Amino acid sequence: MTQTAPIPVTVVGASGRMGRMLIEAVRENPAVVLTGATERPGHPWIGRDLGEALGGAPMGVTVEDDPLEAFARSRAVLDFTAPAATLAHAALAAQARCVHVIGTTGFGDEDLARLSAAARHAVIVRAGNMSLGVNLLTMLTRKVAKALDESFDIEILEMHHNRKVDAPSGTALMLGEAAAEGRGTTLAEAAERARDGMCGPRKPGAIGFASLRGGDVVGEHEVIFAGAGERIVLRHVATDRMLFARGAVRAAIWGQDRKPGEYDMLDVLGLERD
Numbered sequence: 001m002t003q004t005a006p007i008p009v010t011v012v013g014a015s016g017r018m019g020r021m022l023i024e025a026v027r028e029n030p031a032v033v034l035t036g037a038t039e040r041p042g043h044p045w046i047g048r049d050l051g052e053a054l055g056g057a058p059m060g061v062t063v064e065d066d067p068l069e070a071f072a073r074s075r076a077v078l079d080f081t082a083p084a085a086t087l088a089h090a091a092l093a094a095q096a097r098c099v100h101v102i103g104t105t106g107f108g109d110e111d112l113a114r115l116s117a118a119a120r121h122a123v124i125v126r127a128g129n130m131s132l133g134v135n136l137l138t139m140l141t142r143k144v145a146k147a148l149d150e151s152f153d154i155e156i157l158e159m160h161h162n163r164k165v166d167a168p169s170g171t172a173l174m175l176g177e178a179a180a181e182g183r184g185t186t187l188a189e190a191a192e193r194a195r196d197g198m199c200g201p202r203k204p205g206a207i208g209f210a211s212l213r214g215g216d217v218v219g220e221h222e223v224i225f226a227g228a229g230e231r232i233v234l235r236h237v238a239t240d241r242m243l244f245a246r247g248a249v250r251a252a253i254w255g256q257d258r259k260p261g262e263y264d265m266l267d268v269l270g271l272e273r274d
């Protein structure tokens, strides 16, 4: 029996809520091995052993602030940081020929264009949500939106913990894209992202968003199809961030030896697009 060597992986933003989960998800999966961990320059963990910084036994991996050094020893980068950091990582991951798994959310249109440009020379797997459940929910959302006409108003409601910095969530935008596709339009055309004051009656065909923030909520999403006398509600509740981290590790493994390009979790999970 042939035994394949584990894939060397770097986790960027190692001290973050998701960084810590990603380290655990790499350590529990024998198909991958942690060879690098980074944090932003000036972070107190720089130069320390990662295991000790996490409050446990030494792991033999030193936290660095030079991502290229770490990427050069790796074949995949797991990146749940912040848009500016991820854009910088994309160029370096392409240079080091690493699969770049991006969970970061909050990108603007120009940022997304820059990531698409990087994907001409590198494998990028990006998703606003790496869980199986949410990716299935995007398929259901597309189907229901296609089946119903504009007499059903589509509203997307999300709730997250009080430390989240971007809104609407990346997941809500994924669900919005799916709803828009089902309706035969684009989210840029249909999105209604904020309502306050005398904003007038609802625009027919709009896809509305509402964001709640509080406590330690991991991530909850509802897609509401509101018609006359009835409502259909599709709902996903995440209760454990390991869900996202295990999805990211799966994407890193799936991305090995793929052609350069921009992929998402539907590709990784082998789910149909329509």
Ligand SMILES: NC(=O)c1ccc[n+]([C@@H]2O[C@H](COP(=O)([O-])OP(=O)(O)OC[C@H]3O[C@@H](n4cnc5c(N)ncnc54)[C@H](O)[C@@H]3O)[C@@H](O)[C@H]2O)c1
Pocket: 012, 013, 014, 015, 016, 017, 018, 019, 038, 039, 040, 041, 043, 080, 081, 082, 085, 102, 103, 104, 105, 106, 127, 128, 129, 130, 131, 166, 170, 244
């Ligand atoms: N796609 C998904 O499934 C999914 C799931 C959860 C969170 N997220 C997203 O992941 C991102 C991070 O979320 P979080 O809750 O872990 O945030 P967090 O603030 O806890 O962690 C971000 C980490 O990135 C580090 N960082 C920032 N700039 C850096 C740089 N230049 N180099 C290295 N590290 C850097 C920060 O110091 C911090 O430790 C957010 O955009 C969030 O929306 C996505």
Ligand SMILES: O=C(O)C1=N[C@H](C(=O)O)CCC1
Pocket: 105, 128, 129, 160, 161, 164, 168, 169, 170, 171, 172, 218, 219
């Ligand atoms: O905690 C976060 O931040 C999350 N971000 C993603 C999003 O923006 O949808 C996924 C859920 C958790």
